[in-house]
Amino acid sequence: MSTSANGSGTGALSATRPTEVSQLDRVVIRFAGDSGDGMQLTGDRFTSEAAAFGNDLATLPNFPAEIRAPQGTIPGVSSFQVHFADYDILTPGDRPDVLVAMNPAALKANLGDVPHGGTVIVNTDEFSKRNLTKVGYDADPLGDDSLSAYEVHRVAMSTLTQGALADTGLGKKDAERCKNMFALGLLSWMYHRPTEGTERFLREKFAKKPDIAEANILAFRAGWNYGETTESFATTFEVAPAKLEQGTYRQITGNTALAYGIVAAGQLAKLPILLGTYPITPASDILHELSKHKNFGVTTFQAEDEIAGIGAALGAAYGGALGVTSTSGPGIALKSETIGLGVMTELPLIVIDVQRGGPSTGLPTKTEQADLLQAMFGRNSESPVPIIAPCSPADCFDAALEATRIALTYRTPVLLLSDGAIANGSEPWLIPDVGTLPDLSVVFATEPNAPDGSGEHWPYVRDPETLAREWAVPGTPGLQHRIGGLEKADGKGNISYDPDNHDKMVRLRQAKIDGIDVPDLTVDDPSGGEARVLALGWGSSYGPIGAAARRVRKKGLPIAQAHLRHLNPFPANLGEVLSRYDTVVVPEMNLGQLAMLLRAKYLVDINSYTKIAGLPFKAEELEGVFTDIITSTKEVAR
């Protein structure tokens, strides 16, 4: 296997000083600083370098909800963790091997996650008395032995950056702001990362301010050269490219993949798209991304609120477009009445919920998967909707196509449950060949369909297989009809208050959703059926569950893993799969919502493991949970 990076070359920077080069299979780096320090950009760039180099990777941004929380404080700390490896990895990593702390607050907030023996690189310039007291350090941790368990590198990044930019004519403050690029340069040197991409990126990003672009590049190079010349770093590290499946890759975040999935769905369905939406963290980037792709027939409508957003999407769907709305949990609460109207009018509609911590405004920038029951039941009366959940950033693309397939085939709103971790996290994506994507094209009704041969159009005549009604769009001659929220007579579609008809329609709507064709659940069990414990998850916990399963298997404990993409309806074989195991453990970032659904539907006992900390599970944590369960299951079986 070999890899080649786009636009690779020797570049301006190359290592000459002989350092000890240590080969690693994986590294987790966390960049942490003040929200104003540009840590997200720094992490993002490092990630791109790792991607260009051919590593597998996963990222976890973590930032405050406030745009500029008070400077230098713990609540103001913003961090970006990147995990890169020479094999396929599943999570952004539990604990950073390297912490880059740009100020005392970043050190204090993150040090607890660094394992003993880990590397800590600090910007000493920010460790002033004032900054230390601000975060409650009585003494300078750099001055005593409180960091003795770590390999600490003290680097005066602000001063060094200012020094490097002294001749640029840039003000002191502006120069100092480039210190994040200094840090990036230093880390790039330490890990033998390609640098041309970052320089190209900076020139493009600051195309309108070439002096700022050059200043950032200078700082970046200064960081690199610092590592190269100062000898304070004895070792550099190499992480070889990963042996991933053959093909061309790019790095992608969940929100971008989701937006691309929607664009692709419109193309594959040959339908114009209307996204009706209202900004909300962490879903706004879907709007931002889609608004860049109007050339694909995408109209983005930033409405006055979530209700108008979904209303416009449903109106567009009525007119024969692919209607899409995107939001987070609080927005779903506002949209529920319109989702109900979509259920009643049986129109296709994609409803994207990028879940965040709740209830109420909750933790806007943190992740959670606690909207499952809201998606499932959060409407008045019997109003079933299919639910799809992607399991990783790149998977959002496929999930969007699948949601569209179901919405168009069955003429129903579909809920797509992403979450904050997936939305902002990124990973390599094997770019699909467009020619292999599914055909999603639809057929609009053109002829009156009344079964009595009257030549009328009956809007609620159903396809016997899918139970979907026809999509007869305004402008089609002879098919004029009225739909709406009032109960409809089966077939004819006129308002009906008939008790038997209502009973029938409620059951028909349910049967339509229950009958959706969903692929069977596949189980991963390398032990060949020896496992007595099944770890079952949904959504973004796929990575940590998978990583934990690998770890326990390495210890010689068998465990089976399965992951649900379809949460409504469940795969047809789910009941059978559950019955095969002595214990089914379901880790969720909620209080056991999937567990509740499984117990109710299959009358099985579920071992529900829950945590709602606003952060993804750690593989280490689940490893412990699984190990305990496997061990006790063995004992019971004995």
Next chain:
Amino acid sequence: MTATDLGLPRLGGLDLVPATDEPQKAKDYKSDQEVRWCPGCGDYVVLNTIQSFLPTLGLKRENIVFVSGIGCSSRFPYYMNTYGMHSIHGRAPAIATGLATTRPDLSVWVVTGDGDALSIGGNHLVHTLRRNVNLKILLFNNRIYGLTKGQYSPTSDQGTVTKSTPMGSLDTPFNPVSLALGAEASFVGRALDSDKKGLTEVLTAAAQHRGSAFVEIYQNCPIFNDGAFDVLKDKDEAAQRIIPLRAGEPIRFGPEGEYGVTRSGWGGLEVGKVADIGEDDLVVHDPTIQDTSYAFALSRIGDQHLNHTPTGIFRQVERPTYDDQARAQVEQAAQAKAPNLQALLTGKDTWTVA
């Protein structure tokens, strides 16, 4: 960027809607559904007027859509043999916005009530008008919640005694015309349910208008608010109170045309005797004045008690519509960059594993 910047031709409200030469009759617009409003409800006459006026537009029937919210008035679409959606309370303007934006070939009408449009749907109403989406909003104002059996509404007189306000309602009512003008509506009109001619005139102009057209229709609810507009229906009373607005003509009214409208202090307008004002100082009505303050001042002559009630078209100005511009952006983007899905998915930074 405005439509002018984009070099769009000035369009009429119906210019993109397919026309037909086939003669149409009112009955072509009647659906087979039994109309179920209370006997004597003002909604009947409005329905009749609309069914007889639509054939004059000469549009293909299948290209007309009525979207409504919830309320007695919002049952309207069921009775029309066009496409229609009876949606949810207050949200019709939002749904119609999505439809009108993606389908320029449709003539989209919103039917709403005073509760539907001004209470629960107030937000959507003002934003739709502000955006100037090409759709026509007909507000059936009976100054009461009909469907929920008679609670007071945002247009009820202060002190209205209803089941929910046994000691009288406390809130100051909205003047829907003033509200629409405040929301930058490019077309604002008012008519009386029983005035077939006046209503038809306003509706015809509304249909031809490109952009949001807002029409307040005073509608009698004989069950819960009977006679709310009776003073405008009694011939003698009406002559004293209704101020017909006719573009290009001095604004005057009264049995002998003895009253008129003139400018007052603070940039407002007031009613007086023509004899006192003098013919030359009567205001000549011009709905095309861009500055909303003129139409707003006109709307303020009218009052909740209907002592003076201007009817007709208050404002009719050209302004780029949201939907035309949204479609222009999509077209412009496609011209600037042909859609290439593979290129989009691939992006700029890739690497290959061989």
